[in-house]
Amino acid sequence: MAISSVSSASSASAWSAASRASGSGLSAEEQRIVDKLAQRDKEVRAHEQAHLSAAGGLATSGASYTYETGPDGRRYAVGGEVGIDVSPGRTPEDTLARAQQIQAAALAPADPSGADRQIAAQAARMAATARIELARQDSGSATVAAPAAADADSAESAASTSAAASSRADAYQRIGSMQSPAGGGIDTYA
Structure with a gap:
């Protein structure tokens, strides 16, 4: 278990104050390094x-x-990493929820690193892919219902809308399948 940053910093500060008071051998430059x-x-x-x-x-x-x-x-800790499971869920809904949580975790620190931003982008692509799959599922059920429409014009309009959604879904799928950064850890804070 990691030592909390507060106790780590306060013990370092207490040690620094004690060493200054006792003159225990740290030069001003060394003390500056310790403080940093x-x-x-x-x-x-x-x-x-x-x-x-x-x-x-x-x-x-x-x-x-x-x-x-x-x-x-x-x-002193000068870098760190947290392992995160970035695999998709079993369903598109689960994948979307996981992607949103991964993105939130990656961007949680006040100053996300470049690696954090890469993981967030990977999660955004995973969310887009899940949304595409959800849209396909929805358009599949809409396509089945469309021929049952009494009016031929409304059936044609529904088919046109479904084709446009499918075309957008294909484009999003290509975007979602683009090469993403390797690894599943959030961040090497350096």
């Missing part, structure tokens, strides 16, 4: 926690961190 690392640690942990909170049941792992050791001998 402590701030980075706090930002990274908050960023990854935002992903975890929004991911809910789609998180496949807790946050994992990349560390750097400061001049004070302590390890």
Whole structure:
């Protein structure tokens, strides 16, 4: 389990204050580095926690961190990643809901990284594909009902509308099948 950013930052600050008071050997430059690392640690942990909170049941792992050791001998998180299940659902409705949650998790931090934005774009494509499938299902039931219409003009109009929807669906399908970034982790916060 990850140490909370507040306790990490406050313990680093407490240690910094104690070391300054006791003159325990950190130069002003080393202290500046420690302070910068402590701030980075706090930002990274908050960023990854935002992903975890929004991911809910789609998180496949807790946050994992990349560390750097400061001049004070302590390890500070300078990068991180949260594993997210980005697979589609069993139904178009489920896929759409999952895609929306993935996108929300990817964009949850105040400052999403480039990798976060790529995952959000991948989720948007997955949502578009699910919407296309839902539209096909809806147009399939509308096409069956259209010939039963009493008026031949309304049947022709319904077929025309269905063909246009199918054409749009085909275009969206091509967009949805475009190459997406590999991987299922949200972010390497670097």
